Amino acid sequence: MEPTPFFSNLKCRECGRLYPKQAIHVCDFDFGPLEAAYDYAAIGRSLTKKTIESRPHSMWRYRELLPIDGEPTVGAQVGFTPLVKADRLAKVLGIRELWIKNDTVNYPTLSFKDRVVSVALSRARELGFEVVACASTGNLANSVAANAAAAGLKSYVLIPADLEQGKILGSLVYGTQVIGINGAYDQVNRLCSEIAGKYGWGFVNVNLRPYYAEGSKTMGFEICEQLGWRIPQHTVIPMASGSLLTKIHKSYKEFIQLGLVEDTKFSVHGTQATGCAPISHAIKRGTDIVKPVPKPETIVKSLAIGTPADGYYAIHSMKQTGGSAEDVSDEEVVEGIRLLAEYAGIFAETAGGVTVAGAKKLIASGHIGANDSAVLCITGHGLKTQEAIVGKVGAPRIIAPNIREFEEKIYAPDAAAAAL
Amino acid sequence: MPSVRIPTPLRKLTGDLEVVQAAGATISEVLQSLDQAFPGLKERICDDQGQVRRFVNVFVNDEDIRFLEEGATPVKETDEISIVPAIAGG
Structure with missing residues (x-):
């Protein structure tokens, strides 16, 4: 794919050393995080309020400021929330x-993580990954699972085993591989940083992190x-x-x-x-x-x-x-x-x-x-x-299906309370 | 000797070895002997004051040395030490 003139390199936040735009996330010299670097002069010539306003209502209307080379291939509809x-x-x-x-x-x-995942997976495809993965407290797992399913990428999501039911089901339903770890998130994270790179997988918040984070x-x-x-x-x-x-x-x-x-x-x-x-x-x-x-x-x-x-x-x-x-x-x-x-x-x-x-x-x-x-x-x-x-926002009041009960148990007490 | 798991960014210094052995009774001593075997390794992990760098986590078995005694954390012959770069949340 033709590189855009906008996204130039990865750069260490600590020492400023430059790196090629690959699936790497830490500086070889001081472990500082790598971050996307841009040619702002070139962006300034291309990106105006008028251009942005003419584009579809998604996060990709700012694409010059996002670290991919071609057009986004995952999550084109993400963003521009109210x-x-x-x-x-x-x-x-x-x-x-x-x-x-x-x-x-x-x-x-239904979370901001779709922003980071659409960048990470679009970039994962540009870099040739077929399997994507993440360590997650839930929302990231949901987003990786859904966006990978839509894009036809195989995915693994690693989560603490004791997460909320909604977050577990919200990953499983997409047919992803959900791996529950008996441990806290930091332990999941540590395991992922040891796995990442070993099998040629694209871990959105590990070896793809410089791309992911920019979303x-x-x-x-x-x-x-x-x-x-x-x-x-x-x-x-x-x-x-x-x-x-x-x-x-x-x-x-x-x-x-x-x-x-x-x-x-x-x-x-x-x-x-x-x-x-x-x-x-x-x-x-x-x-x-x-x-x-x-x-x-x-x-x-x-x-x-x-x-x-x-x-x-x-x-x-x-x-x-x-x-x-x-x-x-x-x-x-x-x-x-x-x-x-x-x-x-x-x-x-x-x-x-x-x-x-x-x-x-x-x-x-x-x-x-x-x-x-x-x-x-x-x-x-x-x-x-x-x-x-649950149990902290009240409970429904239950009545029989007739107007007498409604008036006795609901309308009359409410009207009396309102009159106070 | 305790074994040390080397993260990908440092394997260029260990000739691509993923796990190496290093002598020492504390984390500081282990890092010192690692540096003798693989020159340059310590300065990647520690700053000029000898403190473990901000973006590096060192574990003895499953415990972060920041929750133990940092560099003075004792290590046994059978312990597994892991050097892991800090990573982002999810």
């Missing part, structure tokens, strides 16, 4: 203006475009490995560099669950040394990564932009899920509860100004983690 103005939720959280970037309805597997930028690009080509004052982002936060930060910087948005002040904030909050705790301690969490204990399984690979860079993104971090208890997570549902009509998974509850605390503590405007990144659908709220 950015919803949430006035009622804004009032409850105590902020002037609030937006929800709603990736609970991302296509096809997250499209969430930030879309936020800017949907706000009318501007960067939000505050963006609140859930953190597991910290990768999404660093890539949204990068997306804002790239749009500034390309002159697509004005260089206005912005802050990126990260949220975690207290039972696994190595990045948030490092920020609160005022250090960039991330102390791993040996045994994560939280209902927020999708964020339960005790050894966050991008924690160090996430901390620097928050520091550089005047952002801050917060973590929330499991009870606060459930409250966050309920607030988002009851005041914005959006049913998010546990990670979404972390974002809403974390934002509430950041607003209350003044880290996000009450007179400011904020975007909350909601990354996955609530139907996938129903266990978290």
Whole structure:
């Protein structure tokens, strides 16, 4: 395939050494992560607001800023999810203006992971892989399974054996090979990094990681475009490995560099669950040394990564932009899920509860100004983690199928309660 | 001697060997003797201060040495040490 003039190399984030665009992810010299490098001058000549606006409503409208050579062959429909103005939720959280970037309805597997997978698998095909795989806390597994099935690639997904039922079924149904590991995510991850490369498989978050990670930028690009080509004052982002936060930060910087948005002040904030909050705790301690969490204990399984690979860079993104971090208890997570549902009509998974509850605390503590405007990144659908709220959102009231019971047991007591 | 699993990016230094033997009673000593057998290996794993680099995880059997005694973590003859690059989440 003809290389595009836009995506030039892989580059070590630590030492800057350049590498060819292959299935490699760490620098041979210092183990620093490799990242896609671009020719921004060439991109600037090709990519204007007008070009972008003329393209289909998917994440691929920013394709010059994504690391593949040809046209995307996997996930052409992914992205461009709604950015919803949430006035009622804004009032409850105590902020002037609030937006929800709603990736609970991302296509096809209802989480932001479809963004990263469509880039990783498009690139996997360009590199000639026939088998793709991933280590996952659930959402990534669902997305790899679905997108690989659509593309006709064989897939293996490796997950902690104790994940939510919805996330397990949501992989199995696509006919993928689901491998449950008796261990925490970090142990799954470690196993995958030992497997990757050994059998010539494309592991989306290991040897294809430089490609995969760039897909997250499209969430930030879309936020800017949907706000009318501007960067939000505050963006609140859930953190597991910290990768999404660093890539949204990068997306804002790239749009500034390309002159697509004005260089206005912005802050990126990260949220975690207290039972696994190595990045948030490092920020609160005022250090960039991330102390791993040996045994994560939280209902927020999708964020339960005790050894966050991008924690160090996430901390620097928050520091550089005047952002801050917060973590929330499991009870606060459930409250966050309920607030988002009851005041914005959006049913998010546990990670979404972390974002809403974390934002509430950041607003209350003044880290996000009450007179400011904020975007909350909601990354996955609530139907996938129903266990978290079973018994916590009430139960249906059961009556016989006649109007007398309806009036006695439902209408009359409700009317009396409303009159109080 | 303890055995050490070498990650793909470092196998150029070990002549493509995936598992090697290295003497030592602690992680630091094992890394030192690895460096004698395969010159240049230690500087890939450790920074100028001798600390394990930020993007490298070292395990003794299944435990991250950050949860043990870091470089001073004792190792037995039968232990398996793994050097694993940090990777992204899912």
